[in-house]
Amino acid sequence: MNSQTRLLPLGDFKPADEWQTHVNEIFYGIQGPSIHNHFQTYVSQDHRLAHALAEDYFKQSCKLAEKNQPRFIMEWGVGNGNLAGCFLSHLKSIDTQGQVYPNTSYILCDFSMEILKGARNNLKLEDHIGKFFTIQVDANHMDCFRENTIHKIISNEIWDDLSTKVLLKQDNCLYEEYLQPLIDPNALEINIDSFIKPFNEKNLHRLKAYPDILQFILWERTYQRVDINDWPHAAILQNHIDLLDNEIPTPINIGALATLKRARSLLKLDGLGYTGMDYGMYSMRELNFSGRPYFNLYGGQYTFMVNFELLCDWAKAEGFSSIEKDYQHHYVGKHLKDKVISLVELLQSHHKVQTMDSWDRDILMLKTLDTLNKVYKSNYHYKMKYSSIEGTPDNQRQQIKELTDKLSTNGVPDTVAYISEKEVMQVCVDLAKLGYREQEYSSLFQAPTEPISFVIMNLR
Numbered sequence: 001m002n003s004q005t006r007l008l009p010l011g012d013f014k015p016a017d018e019w020q021t022h023v024n025e026i027f028y029g030i031q032g033p034s035i036h037n038h039f040q041t042y043v044s045q046d047h048r049l050a051h052a053l054a055e056d057y058f059k060q061s062c063k064l065a066e067k068n069q070p071r072f073i074m075e076w077g078v079g080n081g082n083l084a085g086c087f088l089s090h091l092k093s094i095d096t097q098g099q100v101y102p103n104t105s106y107i108l109c110d111f112s113m114e115i116l117k118g119a120r121n122n123l124k125l126e127d128h129i130g131k132f133f134t135i136q137v138d139a140n141h142m143d144c145f146r147e148n149t150i151h152k153i154i155s156n157e158i159w160d161d162l163s164t165k166v167l168l169k170q171d172n173c174l175y176e177e178y179l180q181p182l183i184d185p186n187a188l189e190i191n192i193d194s195f196i197k198p199f200n201e202k203n204l205h206r207l208k209a210y211p212d213i214l215q216f217i218l219w220e221r222t223y224q225r226v227d228i229n230d231w232p233h234a235a236i237l238q239n240h241i242d243l244l245d246n247e248i249p250t251p252i253n254i255g256a257l258a259t260l261k262r263a264r265s266l267l268k269l270d271g272l273g274y275t276g277m278d279y280g281m282y283s284m285r286e287l288n289f290s291g292r293p294y295f296n297l298y299g300g301q302y303t304f305m306v307n308f309e310l311l312c313d314w315a316k317a318e319g320f321s322s323i324e325k326d327y328q329h330h331y332v333g334k335h336l337k338d339k340v341i342s343l344v345e346l347l348q349s350h351h352k353v354q355t356m357d358s359w360d361r362d363i364l365m366l367k368t369l370d371t372l373n374k375v376y377k378s379n380y381h382y383k384m385k386y387s388s389i390e391g392t393p394d395n396q397r398q399q400i401k402e403l404t405d406k407l408s409t410n411g412v413p414d415t416v417a418y419i420s421e422k423e424v425m426q427v428c429v430d431l432a433k434l435g436y437r438e439q440e441y442s443s444l445f446q447a448p449t450e451p452i453s454f455v456i457m458n459l460r
Contacts, residue, residue, distance in 0.1 A: 006184065006185070006186065007182040007183065007184055007218060008182065008183055008184075008185055008192060008196075009180055009181070009182055010180075010181040010182065010183055010196055010199055010200070010217070011180065011181060011199075011200055012180065013178040013179065013180045013220075013222060014178060014179065014180075015165060015176055015177070015178055015179075016164065016165060016166045016176075016177045016178065016179050016221075016304075017163040017164050017165045017254065017255075019179040019180075019181060019219075019302070020163065020164060020179070020302045020303075020304065021162075021163050021255075022202065023181070023214060023217070023300065023301070023302050024161055024301055024302060024303075025202055026199070026202055026204065026207055026214065027214055027299070027300055027301040028111070028112050028115070028301075029112070029202070029204040029207070030204055030207050030208045030210075030211050031211065031299075040414060040415065040416045041079065041156060041157050041416070042156075042277075042328065042342070042416055042417075042418065042454065043079060043082055043083040043086070043156055044079065044080060044082060044414055044416070045082055045382060045384070045413040045414035045417065046082075046413055046414050046416070046417035046418060047082075047086040047090070047378065047379075047380055047413070048332050048335075048336065048340070048417070048418040049083075049277075049328070049331075049332055049418070050082070050083045050085075050086035050087045050090065051086060051087075051090040051335065052331060052332050052334075052335035052336075053083075053087055053154065053275065054086075054087045054088075054090040054091040054094070055090070055094065055335055056458075057073070057087075057091065057100075057152060057272060058091055058094055058095060058100055060272045061099070061100045061104075061151075061272065062099060062100065064270070065270075067099060068103060069103065070103050070104075070105065071100070071103050071104045071105070071151040071152070072104075072105050072107060072149065072150050072151055072152075073104060073105070073106045073107065073150075073151065073152040073153070073154065074107045074109055074150050074152070074153045074154070074266070075106065075107070075108050075109065075153075075154045075155065075156075076109050076110075076153065076154070076155040076158055076259065077109075077110055077155055077156065077157070077158035077161075078108040078109070078110045078115060078116065078119045078134070079115075079119065079156065080118055080119060080122055081108070081118070081119030081120065081121075081122030081124070081125055082122060082124060083154070083156060084106055084108055084119070084122075084124075084125060084132060085122050085123075085124025085125045085128070086124060086380070087106070087154075088101075088104075088106060088125070088127075088128045088131060088132065089124060089127065089128070089380075091104065092127075092128075101131075104131065105131060105132070105133065106128070106131060106132040106133070107132070107133050107134075107135060108120075108132060108133065108134045108135070109134075109135050109136075109137050110134075110136065110137075111136065111137065111138040112136075113136050116134040116135075116136060119134065120134055124380065145266055147265045147266060148265075148266070148267065148268050148269060149266065149268065150266045150267055150268065150271065151267075151268055151271045151272050152267075152271065152272040152273065152274075152275070153263050153266065153267065153273075153274040153275070154274075154275050154276075155259065155274075155275075155276045155277070156276075156277045156278075157277065157278050157279070158259070158276075158278070159253055159255070159256035159259065159276060159278045159280075159306045159311075160253075160278050160279065160280070160296075160303040160304055160305065160306055161255075161301070161303055162253065162254075162255025162256055162258070162259070163253075163254050163255035163258075164251050164252065164253045164254065164255060164256075164304035165177070165231075165251075165252040165254060166249050166250065166251055166252065166294065166295075166304070167226070167228075167241065167249075167250050167252055168223055168247060168248070168249050168250070169241055169244050169245075169246055169247070169248075169250075170246055170247060171246065173225060174225070174226050174227075174228060174241065175223035175224060175225055175226060176223065176224055176225075176226040177221055177222075177223055177249060178221065178222050178223065178224055179219050179220070179221055180219070180220040180221075180222075181217045181218075181219060182217065182218045182219070182220055183195075183216055183217055183218065184216065184218070187216055188213065188216060190210065190213070195207075195210060195213065212299075212300075213300070214299065214300020214301070215297075215299050215300040216300075217300060219302075228241075231252075231254075232254060232257055232314075233257075233313075233314055233317050236310075236313050236314065236317055237252065237310070239313075240309070240310050240313060243284050243288075244284075244287060244288060245288045245290070248287070248288060248289075248290065248292075249294050250287060250294070250307065251280070251294055251295075251304040251305055251306065251307050252307065252310065253304065253306055253307055253310070253311065256276075256306065256311055257311070257314050257318075259274075259276070260274070260311070260314055260315050260318045260320070260459070261318055263459070264318050264319050264320060271460075272460070273320075273322070273458055273459050273460030274320075274458075274459045274460075275456065275457070275458050275459075276456070276457050276459070277328060277454070277455070277456045277457075278306045278454070278455065279305065279306065279452060279453065279454045279455065280304075280305035280306030280307060280308055280452060280453075280455065281305060281306070281307055281308060281309065281451060281452065281453075282308055282309075282325070282327065282448075282453050282455055283308070283309050284309055286451045286452070286453070287307065287309060289451035292451035292452065293305065293451075293452060305452060306455070308325060308455050308457065311457065312325060312457070315457075315459050320459040320460060321460065322458075322459070322460040323457070323458075323459055324457065324458040324459075325455060325456075325457050326455070326456050327447075327448055327453055327454065327455060327456075328453075328454035328455060328456045329341065329418075329448065329453075329454065331456045332418050333420075336418075336420055338420040338421055338422050339420065339421040339445040339446075340418045340419065340420050340421070340445075341418070341419060341421075341424075341441075341444045341445060342415075342416045342417065342418060342419070343365075343368065343369070343372070343412055343414070343415050343416065343417055343419055344415050344416050345444055346368065346419065346424065346436070346441055346444070347361070347364065347365055347368060347415075349436065349437075349440045349441040349444060350364065350434075350435060350436055350440075351435065351437060351440060352435060358389055358392075359388065359389065359391075359392040359393065359396040359397070359400065360396065362386070362388070362389070362392075362396075362400055363396060363399055363400060363403065364434065364435075365386075365415060366386060366400065366403035366404060366407070367403065367434055368431070368434060368436075369384070369407060369411065369412055370403065370406060370407065371427050371430045371431060371434065372411070372412050372419060372423060372424070372427060373407070373408040373411030373412060374426075374427055374430070375423050375426045375427055376411050376412050376419065376423055377410055377411075378410045378411065378412075378413060379410070380410065380413065381409045381410055382409065382410075382413050383407060383409050384404070384407050384411075384412075384413060384414065385404075386400065386403075386404040386407075387400075388400045388401070421445045424441065
């Protein structure tokens with residue numbers, strides 16, 4: 001850091017969950033649907049995860065005793081509506097006897113009205129008017145719904161946004177992480193005094209004038225000794241902590257626990273359960289991986305990795321009797337009857353990608369898309385948008401435009417879309433011409449080896 005840099009605090013040190021939820025409420029409140037410019041998920045444009053969920057829902061629904069009764073699905077945190085649209089479209093196509101789809105109502109729940117408006121306008125929901133509804137509500141406060149009335153609940157990448165504390169163990173002592181937001185006024189073209197007050201008050205009306213300012217926040221952290229006896233499920237948490245190694249910051253996703261509590265009360269006793277998807281540490285092995293990440297920043301949004309091992313223990317305590325955990329890649333692969341990876345994982349296996357200029361990586365990505373589109377065929381029509389980043393030289397900018405214009409409307413829909421091993425191997429010769437080496441990407445189709453993975457949990 002430059003010695004001339006003068007960082008000003010935006011507030012005092014507070015437990016990590018307090019500042020995390022504070023800044024995320026601002027982030028979602030001022031960004032609205034444009035949050036999707038900061039990150040992508042496996043359901044942003046892709047359909048394969050949504051189809052796998054629809055197939056499971058259909059199979060389970062056909063086993064219910066009451067065949068013709070209304071069924072209610074809730075989705076918490078609706079993204080851009082693509083998951084709902086693909087889910088309902090696939091459910092309709094596989095329900096050839098009309099046993100499930102006609103009786104299913106899909107309720108999209110989100111605390112942001114702007115995001116709900118964007119989801120309602122998703123073209124993939126056009127064919128399902130009257131089958132879906134939008135409700136503005138926080139996933140932690142669902143008191144407007146009667147208990148034991150919902151058949152199925154789905155959430156995708158909301159747990160990482162919700163209130164999360166961080167613990168660090170040193171022998172028999174526990175320390176909680178505290179954060180303080182700092183900002184360099186010299187990096188901004190505003191009067192910092194005009195920002196601090198609305199930031200602390202979460203005055204969204206005034207903060208919308210600074211939609212990009214959150215990404216300039218720097219976070220100072222410290223640890224203070226803590227007693228966890230009054231924390232939720234303290235005994236379970238202590239047993240969990242006893243298995244942790246020293247001095248590895250560990251997320252304690254108390255907001256995710258709140259969703260488990262609420263889901264258990266809303267779900268019908270003979271319902272189809274709660275399916276949650278997110279990224280984080282799959283088991284104790286990954287939790288004790290030295291040096292692993294435990295938080296992420298996306299355009300100023302502050303998210304924590306999910307502690308799936310602890311969530312499983314908490315789910316049992318909340319009354320879920322069946323708890324299934326799987327890598328998301330495996331789950332989708334089982335439904336496709338093939339192994340899968342994401343397109344961006346394939347790109348990252350290229351032996352030159354780390355030394356390429358960003359615009360050359362964009363060109364490689366587009367050429368890879370064009371190659372895979374020779375064999376990848378989607379039932380959904382969508383033309384991927386791919387813009388040049390600022391600073392791209394004119395020659396590369398023109399090449400990116402030409403390659404983007406050439407993309408298929410029913411090809412790979414997103415850079416984080418799932419692609420199968422069969423599809424990759426069908427074009428392996430063409431991939432080799434782009435510089436890919438089969439020995440470097442074939443291993444990606446095996447079990448995940450990184451400490452952070454995308455995981456799916458099915459709780460009933």
